[in-house]
Amino acid sequence: MKEALEQENASRDSKWPWTWLRMLSDQLHWSFVYSVISVYGICQGLACGVTEVASNFYWKDVQKLQPSQAQFYDGMTWIPWIVKPVWGLLTDVVPIRGYRRRPYFILAGAIGILSTLTLSLPSTLPITFAVVAMTLQSAGTAISDVTVDALVVQNSITHPSLSSDMQSLCSFCESIGGLVGYAISGLLVQKMGSQGVLGLLSIPSAVVFSVGVVLKETHIHDFSYNQVHEKFLQAGKSMWSALKCPEVWRPCLYMYLSLALSLDISVGMFYWYCDPTAGPKFSEGFIGLIYSIGSIGTLLAAFLYQSKLKNHPFRSLLLWGQILTSMSGMLDLLFVLRLNLNLHIPDHLFGVIDSGITKFVGNLKWMPLMVLSCKLCPPGVEGTFFALLMSIDNAGFLSSSWAGGLLLHLLKVTREEFGNLWIAVLIRNVSRLLPLGFLFLVPNEDQNFVLLPPEIVVEISECVENNKQNDIELASCKEYSQIPVLVGEDSELVSLIQKT
Secondary structure (H helix, E strand, C coil), X not given: CHHHHHHHHHHHHCCCHXXXXXXXXXXXXXXXXXXXXXXXXXXHHHHHHHHHHHHHHHHHHHCCXXXXXXXXXXXXXXXXXXXXXXXXXXXXXXXXXXXXXXXHHHHHHHHHHHHHHHHCCCCCCCHHHHHHHHHHHHHHHHHHXXXXXXXXHHHHHHCHXXXXXXXXXXXXXXXXXXXXXXXXXXXXXXXXXXXXXXXHCHXXXXXXXXHHHHCCCCCCCCCCHHHHHHHHHHHHHHHHHHHCCHHHHHHHHHHHHHHHCCCXXXXXXXXXXXXXXXXXCXXXXXXXXXXXXXXXXXXXXXHHHHHHHCCCCHHHHHHHHHHHHHHHHHHHHHHHCCHHHHCCCCHHHHHXXXXXXHHHHHHHHHHHHHHXXXXXXCCCCHHHHHHHHHHHHHHHHHHHHHHHHHHHHHCCCCCCCCCCHHHHHHHHHHHCCHHHHHHHHCCCCCCCCECCCHHHHHHHHHHHXXXXXXXXXXXXXXXXXXXXXXXXXXXXXXXXXXXX
């Protein structure tokens, strides 16, 4: 056991990425690493990078929408992410043909393939059908995301020492995939048009489909679907037991407020980038390049977090993340006011610098929230509860997007008029400081401990014992017998077997 731990630590500290990946594959199986790379790297990284640029041009050039309208419809595509607990609950308690994860990867891939091919039809879709297709594409991504998140959280509980490594792997894959996706997105739009590019995105969906084919997963024999109702109730009871605890709902409230109060006006900025009069008139290819440089910033933030910040308390990281996010937004203000030209910095160079710094700071703020979410998940319903936490975050994104669209509408920012865009940028930057007043909701604890109260873990472990005869597939109590749990201000090992 000691030699295994020493080998694991040596692999983690190695400077060679493939040594680290091999360690994760040995500890967690190669198909898990493949699923993370496929979903985070190819589907959410590369495909979402291409989708962001292609969909923006689709709303602007094909559907001819105003910035506030495009911001509103773009926000609607977040709805499948808000109902993530539904997908998570299904993956936790409703296996299909004996498997809890594999069929949902197949379903997500099939939905993505059909929706992207619909968007690629040569004729212009009515706006209603276009929004539905975009939302279905987002739903396919959301289902694959919640399924792989369930795997990550499940492994974070059974392998708590690898929790930060798995989050870093997810972030690295998404950053590298996003870098490639953004880099090629503009060129693809120039060559194929936005509709052709959206059709090309059926390929990443097919990769997600393949994950459901190769993933190693324990087969459930003799599953009784008559017990599904009881399982839903049991999962809901376990989730409510955790959610009603102050140690859980307080961080959840902060996560929502930190995102909702940071207004999103990104579509308005995109229209300004393309405007030949008020804006810098960036081409499709250069806009993709700007976003790809932003992905480099995201990747650098992941490296910094993994090497220097993963052992710092949550509260201090979120404090500085929020402050730096507001400060980085001032670059947009300088850009919109064209003050960069007074500093003799060309638009193209300033756009690259702005995107890189903004994404770097944004990921530094985001990664502690992801780790915090993992630490709040109760065993047995980890997929559902993590999906609930992510739906809270996505509700924050939706609130931010619609509030930003309303702000653009009130300030009369249109396809041709950007005179008040600088006011929208300034209001957004100030709004990013508002969450600082709610930092007391976040635990000021180290990231290496499980934050669930011992009584909650014991209560759920008792549910495991009481429902074994019903084949409710929660976690084994033995897996949680040596989880470090915070008790008051101190941390200690709580043996759940002895407690029960």
